[in-house]
Amino acid sequence: MSELWPDKFFPKDLSQFIGNSDIVENTKKWGEQWEKGKIGKPLLFFGATGVGKTCLATLLAKYFGWQIFEMNASDTRTKDIIERVAGAASQGSSLLGGRRLIFLDEVDGLQGNADRGGVAAINKIIKQSKHPVILTANKIYGNQKMLPFRSSCELMQFKKINYLSIAKKLRELLESEKIEFNPEAIKQLAQNCAGDFRSALLDAQTLSLSGKKIDIEMVESLGYRERQQDIFKTLGQIFKADSVEKIRAARFKADIDSEMLFRWVEENIPRHFTEGNDMANAFERLSRADIFNGRIRRRQHYGFLRYSSELMTSGVALSREHEYGGWIQYQFPGLIRKLGSSKGLRNLKKNLGLKVGKLVHSSSHEVMARDLPFLQLVFKKKENAIALSAGLDLDENEIAFLLGTKPTTKKVKTVFDAAQGLRAKHLIQKRKEFSRLEVSIQPVEDLVPKESPEQAAKPEREEGQSQTRLF
Ligand SMILES: Nc1ncnc2c1ncn2[C@@H]1O[C@H](COP(=O)(O)OP(=O)(O)OP(=O)(O)O)[C@@H](O)[C@H]1O
Numbered sequence: 001m002s003e004l005w006p007d008k009f010f011p012k013d014l015s016q017f018i019g020n021s022d023i024v025e026n027t028k029k030w031g032e033q034w035e036k037g038k039i040g041k042p043l044l045f046f047g048a049t050g051v052g053k054t055c056l057a058t059l060l061a062k063y064f065g066w067q068i069f070e071m072n073a074s075d076t077r078t079k080d081i082i083e084r085v086a087g088a089a090s091q092g093s094s095l096l097g098g099r100r101l102i103f104l105d106e107v108d109g110l111q112g113n114a115d116r117g118g119v120a121a122i123n124k125i126i127k128q129s130k131h132p133v134i135l136t137a138n139k140i141y142g143n144q145k146m147l148p149f150r151s152s153c154e155l156m157q158f159k160k161i162n163y164l165s166i167a168k169k170l171r172e173l174l175e176s177e178k179i180e181f182n183p184e185a186i187k188q189l190a191q192n193c194a195g196d197f198r199s200a201l202l203d204a205q206t207l208s209l210s211g212k213k214i215d216i217e218m219v220e221s222l223g224y225r226e227r228q229q230d231i232f233k234t235l236g237q238i239f240k241a242d243s244v245e246k247i248r249a250a251r252f253k254a255d256i257d258s259e260m261l262f263r264w265v266e267e268n269i270p271r272h273f274t275e276g277n278d279m280a281n282a283f284e285r286l287s288r289a290d291i292f293n294g295r296i297r298r299r300q301h302y303g304f305l306r307y308s309s310e311l312m313t314s315g316v317a318l319s320r321e322h323e324y325g326g327w328i329q330y331q332f333p334g335l336i337r338k339l340g341s342s343k344g345l346r347n348l349k350k351n352l353g354l355k356v357g358k359l360v361h362s363s364s365h366e367v368m369a370r371d372l373p374f375l376q377l378v379f380k381k382k383e384n385a386i387a388l389s390a391g392l393d394l395d396e397n398e399i400a401f402l403l404g405t406k407p408t409t410k411k412v413k414t415v416f417d418a419a420q421g422l423r424a425k426h427l428i429q430k431r432k433e434f435s436r437l438e439v440s441i442q443p444v445e446d447l448v449p450k451e452s453p454e455q456a457a458k459p460e461r462e463e464g465q466s467q468t469r470l471f
């Protein structure tokens, strides 16, 4: 299993840390004060995901040679862990005699029963610690639990990383991995990641797996993935969790609606739950969730959302009998991708339906459902294809669809050209008929008796007297 790039290319030291240089400088000074024995205020790193909050805390500890005592969101804040960390914080020095970094990662993930008392305990730690303390969070406003931390810590807001710096770093590491790339494509990739270094690394790794030169088209193929990194992370946390509380915490942190999460779970159950009966059990729970979703849709009874969202996450994850470690490659839901990429096809069918519908006096919908397969059959004969294409004024894409081939093929071109020829012939014929009609119709004025000089002097035409000619 290949190592994930965010881990593989984790900066070796502070000099490799990119962006937020003011924070790096200030935290270094803060560390130096601690080294001189001066107790400093705990730091609260906050900001968007993947910008290096956890990374900087780790690098600082390395820089000063501090031992890290860590507690993060994936630990349930059990009494044991809190006591262990609190104990480490209250003692004067570590076993080896050095300083410790008390690192409370992702404190905004504090949630539910498992963390009950966690906030108070952490508060106690940060107030009484004899060692440097760093907390991290994504959002610190609009969350009641963050209030005490906001007032007792020095706040350090991480800005998103400039895309040019991300692009530069990506180019370096792609070169070191001997992967060919188009520099413009890498710039685009970096831009798409909106300052999130982790997702830039993961995207670059995903594209490198193809073994081809990374070009703009490949980068664009990643374009549909809005906040995909977050969903990947959430999915892993949900599928690997061992308690409902952890799963709820993961869902709470994620920016994904219930329906979308359902699709992600559905798509990735076979990729994750590969042992024994785990897959069957997971799908069984998911289908129960779907039954509730159906009831919600039919009866507008949103109370059932409680059950469906619990079943499709905790129900699925906790039905497993085996543990799955390591990295699992999750996939974007196929159904959603199909709907996205088939938009053009759906539009084409709709337009075709409208054209045929006009002719047979049916709605586009009816034609699409009932007549299109029949039309495809009729199209198998070339003469029919030409005549119908001419009659319905079909374009190359529509002809290609009915012929079941690509618009660029010779077959399509032949039918299209012949159909256009037929239409032109038809138009010429029509025009001829019209012009014959024109000749045979006497001009209206010829039918009107010749005006007498007095009448001609009359300035205005009498009402109802038409001067219009047919053509
Ligand atoms: N500023 C940076 N310089 C160099 N590498 C970085 C930087 N920021 C992030 N990375 C890379 O991205 C990965 C993710 O960063 P990190 O875990 O520190 O993000 P974070 O800000 O803690 O995000 P989250 O809020 O999701 O926890 C790191 O493993 C590292 O490889």
Ligand SMILES: [Mg+2]
Residues within 6 Å of the ligand: 053, 054, 055, 105, 106, 136
């Ligand atoms: Mg982090």
